[in-house]
Structure formats: structure tokens, C-alpha cells
Amino acid sequence: MPQNKQILLDNRPQGEASVSNFKLVTTETPALKDGEVLVKHHYMSLDPYMRGRMNDAKSYAQPQELGKVMQGGTVGEVVESKSPKYKVGDKVVGMGGWQEYAVVDAEKGYLQKVDTTHVPISHYLGAVGMPGVTAWYGLNRIIAPKAGETVVVSAASGAVGSAFGALAKARGLRAVGIAGGKDKCDYAVKEIGFDACVDYKQHEDAASLSKALKDACPNGIDGYFENVGGMVMDAVMLRLNSFARIALCGMIAGYNGKPVPMSYPQLLLTNRVKLEGFIVSEHMDVWPEALKELGMLVGSGKFRPRESVAEGLEAAPEAFLGMLKGKNFGKQVVKLA
Structure with missing residues (x-):
């Protein structure tokens, strides 16, 4: 059996995460059981x-x-099997974690075959995987847009945000992104198809960002997919229409343990806003429908997701920390083979 490099969580962050929180080890891969x-x-x-x-x-x-x-999604190839469900050579997606190999119980562990004929295997970790389904659920089940409405997503050039934009445009909506930097905004508009994208890095406070959103959303905002929190959310709150819906997916502004206050919570009442937080793994019933649509968008070339690819397991901690600061462009993956 091959040796297996793994990255472990060695200690917990005190505030901002660092490379020293992780540890690289090499272990022996155990022999397979039936x-x-x-x-x-x-x-x-x-x-x-x-x-x-x-x-x-x-x-x-x-x-x-x-x-x-460290736990996380993986895609790869079955190289040995003692299960009738899988044969050597099958391409599979699973939750193998930060390691080069994984031994998976085919009955109990999460493992699913994927077709790489039209969809590159890495996209099953992004646009045609958990991030894509996250965007699909927030758009369709929480925002539930009507034709012609305006929807906004923060972190628009990332894995979730770009899928949200592609799905929104497929429904004939006005889709507006918020991203950090001209290159990311240009990508959102020119490649994903957003109607507009606002660069939050050009604004020092919520009032300034909100003014830019007013220009991008002349009819106000009917639905908002939230990945960030903080100043960005405050700016959007000032532009919400009555009966707007917010799908609360992430609050990256607070991931280092700091509070993420809201400046205008009263607007939730004033505008009778629906705000719903969600975890996509709690809604497995929608995955087949969502993945079918996402796979068709990617396979047909209507949606061309971008990836940031780090090379080798050893690169994972730095790539992870960079992603948390927005250094990635599109879905962040690590290439292992």
C-alpha cells in the first residue's frame, strides 16, 4: 500500500489562523477490508x-x-477496491480530507461516481459540487426570485458567487456582484455574465459602497446572497426593497472570532425582510436537481468557472490562508495528482 501524506490540525488559532496551526505527516496506508x-x-x-x-x-x-x-471535499480515482460498487479507474467525489489517499467504506462513507466526459473532474469540488449547490439553494429556495427582479451576491468571483451569477442570468434576472478588485469585477461581468459588479475595495465605508450599489441596482435589491457580512452587508441593507429576501450563507468578516455587528438591523423590520441562514448539507434532497442544472451549464460551456490551483499537498495551508483574504480567483483547489 502507498505511503500517504496528510495535513493535520495541530493546534487551534488564537485570532487569525496561521501556517503553524497545521502539521504535515506521512503515514502508512492501511490494507483494505471487505x-x-x-x-x-x-x-x-x-x-x-x-x-x-x-x-x-x-x-x-x-x-x-x-x-x-483536516476535513474537506476531494475528487479522485479508485486505485484499489474490495467493494462491488466501485471498480479500479472509477472517478469519484468524496470527503477524503487534506491527504493524498483515503480509505473509504463504500457502504458508510460518502463517495459518489462522477462523469468527467464533459465536466472536468476538479469542477465537482466547485461549480458542480457543494459551492454550486449552495448557490442554487440560496437562489431558488430562499430568495425565490420573480422574473425581472434584481439579485446581488457578495464574493461574486468566488466559487459560490460565480455559480449564483450564472444561475441568476439563466433565469433572466438582473444579477449584480460585489467583489474585491477590478480584475475580479471584470471577470464577473465579462465571463460570468453579471449585469454589473461593484468593487468594494474602492469604498471606505458602507455609505460609499451603498451609493455605488444604487447606480448598479436602479430598481433596488430584491434578493441578496450573503457571503461576507460587515460593511458589505450594511451597504446592501440600505438598498433593499420591501419584502426583500436574504440568503445568509457565510460571514467571512467574522471568521477570526471578532463580532460582526449590523449597523441597520431596523431595516429588516422597516422593509419586512426575510433573512434565512442555511447549511447546504442539511438539504440533500435538492442536490440531484441542482447538480443536474449546474452540470448542464458547465458541460454546455454556458458557465466557465475559474479556478485557483495550488500545486501539491504542502501548498494547502498557504493557499487556504490566502483564500480567506481573497487572494484566490475563483474556486480554490489543490492539485495532488
Whole structure:
């Protein structure tokens, strides 16, 4: 059996996360038992939610255990099988974590075959994976837009935001993004198809950003997909229409443990706003429908997601920390094979 490089959570962050929180080890891959498969990972996913799990605090998911492999999505190939469900060569998506190989119980572990004929395998970690389904659920089940409405998403050039934009435009909506930097805004408009994108880095406060949003959303905002919180959310709140809907997916502004106050909570009442937080793993019933649409958008070339690719397992901690600061462009993955 091959040796397996792994990255463990060695200690918990005190404030901002750092490379020193992680530890690289090499272990022996155990022999397979009946019903198990050995997966060689080609790519692994880096996602903002992982930062929250590094803390030992109450959240929607159990904290990442110390001394254990960092958890996360993976795609790869079955290289040995003792299960009738999978054969050598099958391409699969799973939750193999930050390691080069994973032994998976085919009956109990999460593992699913994927078709790489028209969709590149790495996209099953992004546009045609959890981030894409996250965007789909927030748009369709919470915002539930009507034709002609205006929807806005923060972190618009990222894995979730770009999928949200592609899905919104497929429904004939006015889609407006918020992103950091001219390059990301240009990508959102020219490649994803957003009607407009506002660069939050050009604004020092919520009032200034809100004025720019007024120009981009002349009819106000009917639906908002929130990934960031803080100043960005405050700016959007000032532009919401009556009976607007907010799908609350992430609050990256607070991932280092600092409070994320709202400046205008009264507007939730004034505008009779619906605000709903959600975790996409609690809505597995929608995944088949969502993945079918997302796969068609990507496979047909109507949606061309961008990726930031770090090379090798050792690069994962730096890439992860960079993603939390917006240094990635599109979905952040690590190439392992």
C-alpha cells in the first residue's frame, strides 16, 4: 500500500489562523477490508467554512479534531477496491480530507461516481459540487426570485458567487456582484455574465459602497446572497426593497472570532425582510436537481468557472490562508495528482 501524506490540525488559532496551526505527516496506508476502496486524490477543496471548524466553539458543525486530518471535499480515482460498487479507474467525489489517499467504506462513507466526459473532474469540488449547490439553494429556495427582479451576491468571483451569477442570468434576472478588485469585477461581468459588479475595495465605508450599489441596482435589491457580512452587508441593507429576501450563507468578516455587528438591523423590520441562514448539507434532497442544472451549464460551456490551483499537498495551508483574504480567483483547489 502507498505511503500517504496528510495535513493535520495541530493546534487551534488564537485570532487569525496561521501556517503553524497545521502539521504535515506521512503515514502508512492501511490494507483494505471487505467493502472498502482506496481513492487516490487528484484535487482537494479549500473552502471558507473550514476556518470556522478550526475553532473549538459552538457552530453548525462539530469542530475539527486536533491531531486529525483536516476535513474537506476531494475528487479522485479508485486505485484499489474490495467493494462491488466501485471498480479500479472509477472517478469519484468524496470527503477524503487534506491527504493524498483515503480509505473509504463504500457502504458508510460518502463517495459518489462522477462523469468527467464533459465536466472536468476538479469542477465537482466547485461549480458542480457543494459551492454550486449552495448557490442554487440560496437562489431558488430562499430568495425565490420573480422574473425581472434584481439579485446581488457578495464574493461574486468566488466559487459560490460565480455559480449564483450564472444561475441568476439563466433565469433572466438582473444579477449584480460585489467583489474585491477590478480584475475580479471584470471577470464577473465579462465571463460570468453579471449585469454589473461593484468593487468594494474602492469604498471606505458602507455609505460609499451603498451609493455605488444604487447606480448598479436602479430598481433596488430584491434578493441578496450573503457571503461576507460587515460593511458589505450594511451597504446592501440600505438598498433593499420591501419584502426583500436574504440568503445568509457565510460571514467571512467574522471568521477570526471578532463580532460582526449590523449597523441597520431596523431595516429588516422597516422593509419586512426575510433573512434565512442555511447549511447546504442539511438539504440533500435538492442536490440531484441542482447538480443536474449546474452540470448542464458547465458541460454546455454556458458557465466557465475559474479556478485557483495550488500545486501539491504542502501548498494547502498557504493557499487556504490566502483564500480567506481573497487572494484566490475563483474556486480554490489543490492539485495532488
